[in-house]
Amino acid sequence: MxxxxxxxxxxxxxxxxxxxxxxxYPIWLTVRGGFTSVDGGYTLYHVLDVFRDENLRWGLFNALLIATATTLLSILISMPLAMVGARHEFPGKALFGALVLIPLILPPFVGAIGVRHLLGRSGSLNALLSDLGLIDAPIDVLGDGGLFGVIIVEALHLYPIIYLNLLAALSNLDPALDEAGRDAGASAWTRFRRITLPLVRPGLFAGCTITFIWSFTELGTPLMFEFRQVTPVQIFDGLKQMETSAEPFALTVVMLSTATLFYVLGRVLPGVKGVASSAKASRADSSVRLGPVAGIFAALLFGTVIGIASMPHVGVILASLSVEGQWYQSILPRAFTLxxxxxxxxxxxxxxxxxxxxxxxxxxxxxxxxxxxxxxxxxxxxxxxxxxxxxxxxxxxxxxxxxxxxxxxxxxxxxxxxxxxxPGWVAAVLGPILPASTLAxxxxxxxxxxxxxxxxxxxxxxxxxxxxxxxxxxxxxxxxxxxxxxxxxxxxxxxxxxxxxxxxxxxxxxxxxxxxxxxxxxxxxxxxxxxxxxxxxxxxxxxxxxxxxxxxxxxxxxxxxxxxxxxxxxxxxxxxxxxxxxxxxxxxxxxxxxxxxx
Known part of the structure; x- marks a missing residue:
């Protein structure tokens, strides 16, 4: 065949x-634009100028900070869920496994609307703490200019990508390897560090690569938080200068080069490929049914994450039901409407x-x-x-x-x-073929x-x-x-x-x-x-x-x-x-x- x-x-x-x-071709045009000089030649001036400009340097630093923090937070959220979900059976597992993917149904830049209502200076959290007499002035939960808000929203949206990749990787592991480590007297932490983690590294890095690049280049969420000192927003703001300035091209080249570098590192770093020779499960009945108490704790783990991850969704829905101007410095909207x-x-x-x-x-x-x-x-x-x-x-x-x-x-x-x-080369090819009027x-x-x-x-x-x-x-x-x-x-x-x-x-x-x-x-x-x-x-x-x-x-x-x-x-x-x-x-x-x- x-x-x-x-x-x-x-x-x-x-x-x-x-x-x-x-x-x-579009990628090539972007790269070429970042290196084209005024006289049509090639130069590094525009790219180096990105690093000379303090505002653009801070934008790149903030983009890397957002991507790194989002990826790490996504790992912290998804790893325990995947470990429990792949290896154990407990009441409600199928339902929790579906609900844990809830963040994927809301684009992060839309979720930012809900988070601003809930965690902003005039939002529900500050109103609740004020009503309880715990604070006298609003707390800036979202950080200076919304930095923390961007990280929170993107992590809550992207952790399912790492979770899905980890779940697939863990489901393919042979439980006999973990059992051999336990029989040898290795602690749970040692078995995780020396057996499980090396074997799931391909899945982990696959999910982390997409999460890092996605959050590093995310445009909508910083815009919704009005956090403009970050590379994607700076590129967006420079769009109108494309016909007269090389700066937007150079800034885009720097962002693309950085994303590509991290993508390549995620592919070639030692240990990324894991250990494939003995990683496939040798039997299907590898899940362990948890007892009543442990099952409750597993359900609580999933329920807590789902509850926190649903926060942007709840905020957006409440904002959509709120009468204009009726959700300000209050826990819930004061009036509702359809x-x-x-x-x-x-x-x-x-x-x-x-x-x-x-x-x-x-x-x-x-x-x-x-x-x-x-x-x-x-x-x-x-x-x-x-x-x-x-x-x-x-x-x-x-x-x-x-x-x-x-x-x-x-x-x-x-x-x-x-x-x-x-272009001259096109004219040279078509010139002998087409009439002069058509060519013109x-x-x-x-x-x-x-x-x-x-x-x-x-x-x-x-x-x-x-x-x-x-x-x-x-x-x-x-x-x-x-x-x-x-x-x-x-x-x-x-x-x-x-x-x-x-x-x-x-x-x-x-x-x-x-x-x-x-x-x-x-x-x-x-x-x-x-x-x-x-x-x-x-x-x-x-x-x-x-x-x-x-x-x-x-x-x-x-x-x-x-x-x-x-x-x-x-x-x-x-x-x-x-x-x-x-x-x-x-x-x-x-x-x-x-x-x-x-």
């Missing part, structure tokens, strides 16, 4: 070329953003399904030279910050064929109408579709690859032996067998596309083009009922993601964690 026909070579190199244009939910479905900005997001996400998912199925088939069912490169390109969006990709798409619109003169018509941004971000009449829709599709392609590819690897190739060979053509085999055999995986990947791609933050905030510059997340941000910044409508839209977003993750979890089971692994 792993025959390497010409058609498969065309599929392989066609996909590599396509991903090169929509994925690698008006915000009605406005979230009828307000011109909110309703328009929902329509746009539905359109963008639907087209992006269709593109992902087509590309994802073809790519997965090439990766799993062929031995073509270059399929490893295709696999790496399909997974690259998990490692490349969304902010960098969005910035790269803006940079694309500043280049020919969207703007500017035709192609010289000055012939596709300006198709995609424009910073112009007087922007048209970001094509780039938003491409950005959403590229960012969520790994979910579809990973889930489809998992399905194909579990599907016997003999069935396809039998169908071909009976005379079925390739398209018939694909339509009548392959797609039905991997349908559950395709639906799971499509659900994740659609829901996360609907709530994409970086691409939406950067690429949509005109109100008529705002997707949901940009509309939430703009409404939250408005006086009056804007924050209430934004909270109601965030609640609708929670319901969407909850349904998508529940469906994907039912279809993929424990393999759901593989979707969030770089």
């Amino acid at each position: 792993r025959s390497n026909s010409i058609g498969k070579y065309i599929s392989l190199y066609g996909l590599i070329g396509l991903l090169g244009i929509v994925l690698v 008006h915000n939910y009605a406005e979230a479905l009828s307000h011109p900005l909110a309703l328009g953003s929902i329509r746009i997001s539905l359109f963008l996400a639907s087209i992006a998912v269709l593109l992902d399904l087509v590309v994802g199925v073809i790519a997965a088939r090439v990766i799993v069912r062929t031995t073509l030279r270059g399929r490893g490169l295709l696999d790496a390109l399909c997974m690259l969006p998990l490692a490349v910050p969304g902010l960098v990709m969005a910035f790269g798409y803006v940079a694309m619109t500043l280049e020919w064929p969207f703007q500017g003169a035709m 018509s192609l010289d000055d941004g012939p596709l300006r109408w198709a995609a424009d971000i910073l112009g007087a009449n922007p048209n970001p829709i094509p780039l938003l579709i491409v950005a959403y599709a590229v960012r969520r392609l790994p979910y579809v590819v990973r889930s489809t690859v998992a399905g194909l690897e579990q599907t016997p190739v003999d069935l396809e060979e039998a169908a071909q032996g009976l005379g079925a053509g390739r398209m018939t085999v694909l339509r009548r055999v392959v797609l039905p067998l991997v349908a559950a995986n395709l639906v799971a990947g499509a659900l994740l791609a659609f829901s996360f596309s609907m709530l994409e933050v970086s691409d939406s905030l950067i690429l949509a510059q005109r109100e008529g083009d705002y997707p949901i997340t940009k509309a939430i941000y703009v409404l939250f910044e408005r006086l009056g009922d804007g924050p209430g409508i934004a909270s109601a839209m965030g609640t609708w977003a929670m319901l969407l993601l909850a349904c998508a993750l529940a469906g994907a979890s039912l279809l993929l089971g424990k393999k759901l964690g593989a979707v969030f692994r770089a």
Whole structure:
């Protein structure tokens, strides 16, 4: 079945070329912009200037601080949960295992709305402590400028990624290894440090890599906390300078280089690969049923984490139910209303953003399904030279910050064929072929109408579709690859032996067998596309083009009922993601964690 026909070579190199244009080329433009001198040559001046500027240095330091603190806090939260969940049975385990993923249903920048209401200077916590007479002045729980708030919100949102990877790694461990350590007299801490931790390091580093890069490049959450001295926000603020200054390019290059460095370190550091030779479980009945007391403590552990992790969700829901101006210096809103939910479905900005997001996400998912199925088939069912490169390109969006990709798409619109003169090498190739009049018509941004971000009449829709599709392609590819690897190739060979053509085999055999995986990947791609933050905030510059997340941000910044409508839209977003993750979890089971692994 792993025959390497010409058609498969065309599929392989066609996909590599396509991903090169929509994925690698924008990154290259960003990098090139950071090193381009005024006279068109190359220079390190702009990048070095980032480190000379005190404000930009502090921004980078704060971004690293947020990423490091978020990752460490996420490990502290997820490790005990994974250790208990993977190795023990206790009442309510299945329910707790599902509820512990609650943070994934709320984008962190929306959760920031709830946390500000609960922990801010005028929030519920300070009101409660004041009513109890424990404080005379409000406590700045969120830190100077919201730094602590950003870390708290991002850790509570991202710890499930580490948890899922650890759970999968721990489930594959052979319990006989731990038993041998116990029989040798090793304490629980020694067994964890010398046996368990080395074996789960691949899963731990996989989850930590995504968590670190995600929090290092997160744009929406600092914006919602108005914490602007951090690299992603500084890049966002410098967007309008792209046509006249190299500073935004250089700052993006520094952020990309830093993220790439940590990604590579997570791959090559000694011990990251763990010990694979003896790490697979040798028996399935490795879970230990806890006694009544221990079972209660296990349930309390999960319940406590779930309760704390639900704090942003509760805050957003309460904010969405609050009458304008009635949740200030009080534990709960003084008056409740459903008006915000009605406005979230009828307000011109909110309703328009929902329509746009539905359109963008639907087209992006269709593109992902087509590309994802073809790519997965090439990766799993062929031995073509270059399929490893295709696999790496399909997974690259998990490692490349969304902010960098969005910035790269803006940079694309500043280049020919969207703007500017035709490059000399293109003119040299087309000159002998095309008439002079046709060549002249192609010289000055012939596709300006198709995609424009910073112009007087922007048209970001094509780039938003491409950005959403590229960012969520790994979910579809990973889930489809998992399905194909579990599907016997003999069935396809039998169908071909009976005379079925390739398209018939694909339509009548392959797609039905991997349908559950395709639906799971499509659900994740659609829901996360609907709530994409970086691409939406950067690429949509005109109100008529705002997707949901940009509309939430703009409404939250408005006086009056804007924050209430934004909270109601965030609640609708929670319901969407909850349904998508529940469906994907039912279809993929424990393999759901593989979707969030770089």
